[in-house]
Amino acid sequence: MTFALIKTPVDAPEDVRDAPASGASSTRPDRRRARYLKVARAALADERIRTTGRLAVRHASYVLGGTRVVGRRIWDGRTASRYERMIRAAEAAGLLDEVKEWEARGKDFRAARHRRRVEMLQFALQAPKALGAAALGSAGLLLLIGILLAWANKDVADVAAPFETVADLVRWVALIAGVIWGPGLALAPWLGLAAVWAIGQHQHTAPQWALPVRARDLGAAITPSIVVVAFRDLGISPLRKAIDAMGDAGAALLSGIKIAGCGVEVDVHLPSGVSTEEIQNKRRKLAENLNRHEHEVFIAIPPAPRTVRLWIADSGALDEPIGASPLMLDEETTADYYTGSAPWGQNLRGDSAGVSVFQRHILLTGLSNQGKTASLRALALWLMFDLTVDFYIADLKGVGDWRPFHGLAQVLIQGPTDDHVAQATDMVEWGVDEMQKRIALLEESGATDGVTRDMARTDPRFRPVVLIVDEAQVAYGCGAKSPDGRPYGGSKATSRYFQAVKKIHDQGRAVNVTIWEGTQDPTDENLPKRSREGNHIRGSLVLGTESQAKMALGEAPVDAGAAPHKLRRGKDRGTIVVAGEGIQLEAGQSSVTIRTYFISGEDAVVLTDRAKARREDVATVPKLEIVQPVDHLADLAAVVGRENRVRTTEVIHRLKTRNHTVYEHWNGARLKALLAEYGEEPGTLDGYPVVKLESVERALGRRAEELAEAQ
Numbered sequence: 173m174t175f176a177l178i179k180t181p182v183d184a185p186e187d188v189r190d191a192p193a194s195g196a197s198s199t200r201p202d203r204r205r206a207r208y209l210k211v212a213r214a215a216l217a218d219e220r221i222r223t224t225g226r227l228a229v230r231h232a233s234y235v236l237g238g239t240r241v242v243g244r245r246i247w248d249g250r251t252a253s254r255y256e257r258m259i260r261a262a263e264a265a266g267l268l269d270e271v272k273e274w275e276a277r278g279k280d281f282r283a284a285r286h287r288r289r290v291e292m293l294q295f296a297l298q299a300p301k302a303l304g305a306a307a308l309g310s311a312g313l314l315l316l317i318g319i320l321l322a323w324a325n326k327d328v329a330d331v332a333a334p335f336e337t338v339a340d341l342v343r344w345v346a347l348i349a350g351v352i353w354g355p356g357l358a359l360a361p362w363l364g365l366a367a368v369w370a371i372g373q374h375q376h377t378a379p380q381w382a383l384p385v386r387a388r389d390l391g392a393a394i395t396p397s398i399v400v401v402a403f404r405d406l407g408i409s410p411l412r413k414a415i416d417a418m419g420d421a422g423a424a425l426l427s428g429i430k431i432a433g434c435g436v437e438v439d440v441h442l443p444s445g446v447s448t449e450e451i452q453n454k455r456r457k458l459a460e461n462l463n464r465h466e467h468e469v470f471i472a473i474p475p476a477p478r479t480v481r482l483w484i485a486d487s488g489a490l491d492e493p494i495g496a497s498p499l500m501l502d503e504e505t506t507a508d509y510y511t512g513s514a515p516w517g518q519n520l521r522g523d524s525a526g527v528s529v530f531q532r533h534i535l536l537t538g539l540s541n542q543g544k545t546a547s548l549r550a551l552a553l554w555l556m557f558d559l560t561v562d563f564y565i566a567d568l569k570g571v572g573d574w575r576p577f578h579g580l581a582q583v584l585i586q587g588p589t590d591d592h593v594a595q596a597t598d599m600v601e602w603g604v605d606e607m608q609k610r611i612a613l614l615e616e617s618g619a620t621d622g623v624t625r626d627m628a629r630t631d632p633r634f635r636p637v638v639l640i641v642d643e644a645q646v647a648y649g650c651g652a653k654s655p656d657g658r659p660y661g662g663s664k665a666t667s668r669y670f671q672a673v674k675k676i677h678d679q680g681r682a683v684n685v686t687i688w689e690g691t692q693d694p695t696d697e698n699l700p701k702r703s704r705e706g707n708h709i710r711g712s713l714v715l716g717t718e719s720q721a722k723m724a725l726g727e728a729p730v731d732a733g734a735a736p737h738k739l740r741r742g743k744d745r746g747t748i749v750v751a752g753e754g755i756q757l758e759a760g761q762s763s764v765t766i767r768t769y770f771i772s773g774e775d776a777v778v779l780t781d782r783a784k785a786r787r788e789d790v791a792t793v794p795k796l797e798i799v800q801p802v803d804h805l806a807d808l809a810a811v812v813g814r815e816n817r818v819r820t821t822e823v824i825h826r827l828k829t830r831n832h833t834v835y836e837h838w839n840g841a842r843l844k845a846l847l848a849e850y851g852e853e854p855g856t857l858d859g860y861p862v863v864k865l866e867s868v869e870r871a872l873g874r875r876a877e878e879l880a881e882a883q
């Protein structure tokens with residue numbers, strides 16, 4: 173038995189090894205081509221051959237690139253091409269002032285060159301005469317020296333000595349030149365080659381893949397030429413053409429590159445025909461062209477037209493932790509609801525980023541387990557150091573994230589069941605009542621500046637109230653109904669939780685009743701549009717899609733570059749894109765990306781213990797006691813009776829007589845607010861405000877319809 177030994181290169185790709193050696197149907201040229209292909213593939217798979225190839229390409233590119241650089245320098249030095257190039261660049265960038273400036277410089281250059289040429293011409297005409305004069309002068313000088321020598325030595329032969337010395341010198345020079353000329357001539361091209369190679373090597377003129385690893389730009393410094401090339405290679409044709417037309421002057425598109433925290437910032441003025449949106453849509457490619465990951469490049473739209481602002485992180489810098497919260501470092505921390513801002517984290521430039529929560533409704537969203545609760549809680553952990561602020565908290569996950577607030581918050585509801593949603597709804601509805609009470613009080617007091625800081629500090633009826641509902645999607649999505657038939661969840665006119673939040677969004681701010689919600693993974697179902705848009709501050713941790721980002725932050729910030737959907741799930745925990753009020757934004761920016769300080773549960777306990785020691789003791793309750801709800805509309809109907817028109821002052825008087833405790837602080841404004849809840853308003857009779865019977869009947873009818881619909 174015989175065995176045939178078939179040699180197959182071990183490194184060769186599968187397809188090469190499997191390729192048929194010959195085929196019955198293949199022709200001779202085909203077979204030859206297949207053989208070449210096989211050899212070429214095997215060669216490419218061999219690391220030694222690849223290294224040799226890289227070396228060859230690298231050094232050839234150094235020589236070619238260096239020659240190009242030298243050639244361009246010489247050409248630029250002798251012609252006006254540099255000025256032409258700068259003019260084209262400024263034109264393409266639409267910088268008309270710079271066009272004029274470069275035109276003027278080019279004109280000066282040409283005038284100076286012309287002057288030099290005329291001077292050269294004049295010199296050429298006068299040269300023979302000047303040379304003759306110089307020769308005569310030199311001969312005369314040598315003769316004078318010779319005569320002086322002859323006179324000193326008393327030897328007439330010394331007159332010729334200086335001429336002989338000069339002749340010897342010339343002979344020596346000619347001899348030396350004759351010796352070195354040949355080898356010098358032979359060496360000159362090699363020296364030239366070495367010089368251009370050195371220039372090419374210095375400028376890294378080889379392709380990235382052929383450069384030695386240490387010279388490759390793997391996240392190294394961002395230079396103007398790297399940014400220009402990154403833009404040129406984005407695959408946007410007008411951009412490429414414009415940058416090609418600019419040649420070396422492409423950097424005219426850029427502002428100075430500034431160091432900004434753990435990265436750099438640069439504005440890029442786009443040539444006409446290229447929109448900022450096109451650049452935003454190419455974020456990943458731009459990042460890759462800059463040798464960065466997508467999450468390391470942020471694109472914002474500054475106020476200047478046709479300009480994008482890039483923030484480019486130092487490679488890997490965003491993966492470094494940002495350190496501990498100042499709350500943990502400063503035991504004397506205090507807070508002021510009116511004038512302070514919570515030290516929330518750092519913006520990408522590394523500057524500390526604070527947020528003022530003064531009379532602001534807040535919404536934080538994000539995918540699960542990305543730091544939503546921690547960042548929402550961090551705000552409360554600061555605000556609790558303002559001892560006048562009261563907290564009402566519903567944590568609809570209930571795994572203890574908010575437990576440190578036990579003994580500090582007035583209410584702490586913890587759990588995900590329908591019962592917990594019902595309790596959270598009661599809590600928010602309590603907030604609505606409190607808000608309405610305060611509106612009436614404010615109206616009665618005749619205050620002209622809303623609830624001032626002084627009032628909030630001295631009058632317990634105006635203490636800031638912050639309602640916090642974490643995992644609010646559980647409430648919006650709850651299918652349970654309350655005993656009166658109204659659903660807790662949903663976004664209908666009868667949905668209790670949604671309606672209560674909406675009322676607080678509408679009117680709570682001015683009387684220091686605000687709501688902060690944290691929700692997961694926003695959709696239209698678990699976070700109704702109206703609830704999203706009622707917030708003053710909207711923040712988002714990493715989200716799945718751009719449409720979710722728009723739900724979380726609003727369309728405008730996302731269109732202007734806010735991109736929570738580009739954050740990395742799991743890696744960018746605690747990084748939050750924030751839009752709205754209360755945060756420091758640069759001119760023209762509508763959002764800021766903040767890396768929040770992480771305060772763990774254990775640290776939260778340390779902080780709340782510190783705050784509890786300063787605050788009055790609070791007996792936290794796990795839910796609010798439900799007092800039999802007062803049916804204001806039924807009371808109104810009862811006091812109006814069958815009268816067609818009743819003056820509002822009379823209505824209020826009758827309501828107070830009916831239930832003094834409840835209606836003690838009611839006034840015209842509060843009555844108007846009640847009617848407005850059902851789309852009605854007071855009328856007038858003889859110039860006095862009145863409540864019309866038909867309005868009350870319509871309101872009752874509408875409510876009955878809504879309840880029937882909800883059944």
Ligand SMILES: Nc1ncnc2c1ncn2[C@@H]1O[C@H](COP(=O)(O)OP(=O)(O)OP(=O)(O)O)[C@@H](O)[C@H]1O
Pocket residue numbers: 538539540541542543544545546547569692745746747767768769770771
């Ligand atoms: N600022 C931060 N920096 C670093 N890591 C953080 C930060 N915030 C949160 N994390 C990490 O993320 C984990 C989840 O945080 P958190 O419970 O706040 O997430 P969540 O979004 O509220 O989750 P879920 O919605 O599932 O309740 C924390 O245990 C912590 O390890």
